[in-house]
Amino acid sequence: MRSSEQNRRTVRIISWVTAICLLGDSMLYIVLPVYWASFGLQGLWQVGILLSINRMVRLPLNPLVGWAYSWLPKRTGILIAVVIACLTTLAFAIASGFWMLLIARAAWGAAWSMLRIGGYLTVLEVSTEDRGHLLGSYNGIIALGSLVGMLAGGVFADLLGVRMVALVLSIITALGFPLAWLFTTSHETKPSSSSKEPTKQALRRGLLHPYALLTLCSGLIIAFLFQGLLNASLSSLIDIQLSHRAEGLIIAGFAMGAASIAGVVQALRWGWTPLLSPLIGAWSDGPRGRLPLYFVTLVLAIAGMLFLSLPLPFAAWMIFLIMVLAANTALNTLSDALAADAAAQGTHTVAYMTTYTTILDVGAALGPLAAFTLIETYSTQGITLLSATMLLLLSAAWFLLRRHIQVKPFHTASM
Incomplete structure (x- = not known):
């Protein structure tokens, strides 16, 4: 039996992994509408597409990610998501042009689906009577990632330049990989092969x-x-x-x-x-x-x-x-x-x-x-x-x- 403290630790780790991965995404909502020309964009309409494409791709991707988690250990899913999040933030430090950045934003949508669904499933696995508290902690820590990302974009873009801010945040995001590894080694996330899958009618x-x-x-x-x-x-x-x-x-x-x-x-x-x-x-x-x-x-x-x-x-x-x-x-x-x-x-x-x-x-x-x-x-x-x-x-x-x-x-x- 896992103690409540172990459960809280597991949720905190996956929450911080997700928060770190959100840094680059949150930063873009601040800097892109202002510094779009620095990324080789032609107008604000391209900014709107870049900031929305990640949400659009999640609609068809969520069922695929859910299906993947029915047989894929969350260890693999979370680690893949961290790598994608790091690369997509790095893209805004080294790449230019609408199509390259569009691919990066779409890839971030896939990473967010893996992080979000993986996080929900983790809380479900480790929680019983404290499910509400653990979900609240999960959402709260994620919010810190968004807040820090927005502040970093708003404060340091003028001081360091938007490319440098993206580079620094991509390096910080890479630090989420060992944290994700700590999560997966402290909490076995491989789906149980003994559990019977529900039929379509039961579902x-x-x-x-x-x-x-x-x-x-x-x-x-x-x-x-x-x-x-x-x-x-x-x-x-x-x-x-x-x-x-x-x-x-x-x-x-x-x-x-x-x-x-x-x-x-x-x-x-x-x-x-x-x-x-x-x-x-x-x-x-x-x-x-x-x-x-x-x-x-x-x-x-x-x-x-x-x-x-x-x-x-x-x-x-x-x-x-x-x-x-x-x-x-x-x-x-x-x-x-x-x-x-x-x-x-x-x-x-x-x-x-x-x-x-x-x-x-x-x-x-x-x-x-x-x-x-x-x-x-x-x-x-x-x-x-x-x-x-x-x-x-x-x-x-x-x-x-x-x-x-x-x-x-x-x-x-x-x-």
Whole structure:
């Protein structure tokens, strides 16, 4: 039997491996829109493609990665992902031109699929009653990688040059290889050959179980609203709110624009995630379960979205925006924990978590497509009221299903 401390150590290691691999990707979201000419690009439209192609390739690749993990030891998958992440970051230090960088970004999409699905499966393997806490810790450490990558891009690009920043981050990413090796030697990750693979009919029944299906729908909605819709439109929402102030926002004698404020808010969110996510996950592991906390967080998010649609003073509006983003952090961890619970109670663990990961990517990809259409047509209220409505419907669905779950629990036999 593995101790809880060993389990936490295993999750911390795979989390830090993933965080290190994220450094280069996060840096690009800061430097590419500004220094695109330094990479031999011809225009901002190529920047948009480069920053989105990694997500697009994950949609068809996730099922393949899930299938690979059904027979491939995670040792091999994680190590391959680290090598790809290192090479794709190095490409932005030594390569130029749209097509070379497009190949690198597509390869990074494959690496992220292997890291994300491998991480979910690792938490499932080592967790029992502490699944929420471990998933919260996993998400929190990953957020540190994104935060450091963005700060490195924003602070050192002007000082060292974008090529040098990419080179340094690729070297740091290479250090993830021995860390990944430590993970795989401390935790045997080879799939069990004795476990019987679920039939297609059993898998279909499991995925269509009301609890499993609603968990997938929850992930889709949360990813669509927060990772896609809100992330893509955050600067625009702040800009619209600032336009109501004739003098703009002055802090310590400096005028701050929407982009600067959005950057500060995003940094705050990445900064509190390592603290808030494990705490939320641990609370959800308690005797009352995850759903009561999930309901409370949904209510907070709904209330915050409704207040954001009102013509409030800018300071009050920002308070509700921060409340919504904090609720988003909690909802990400709780949604992951609910999905992990559903996967752990069936015989289709790899297939279910692969489906869940793909659902998140679909939601995050659809969000930006809807964001600016809503802003142009309905202004700020288009996003906030749609978000509040969808979250309200999600809350109602879970409330109705909870009574069903209490009478007929979701377990392996129902698969």
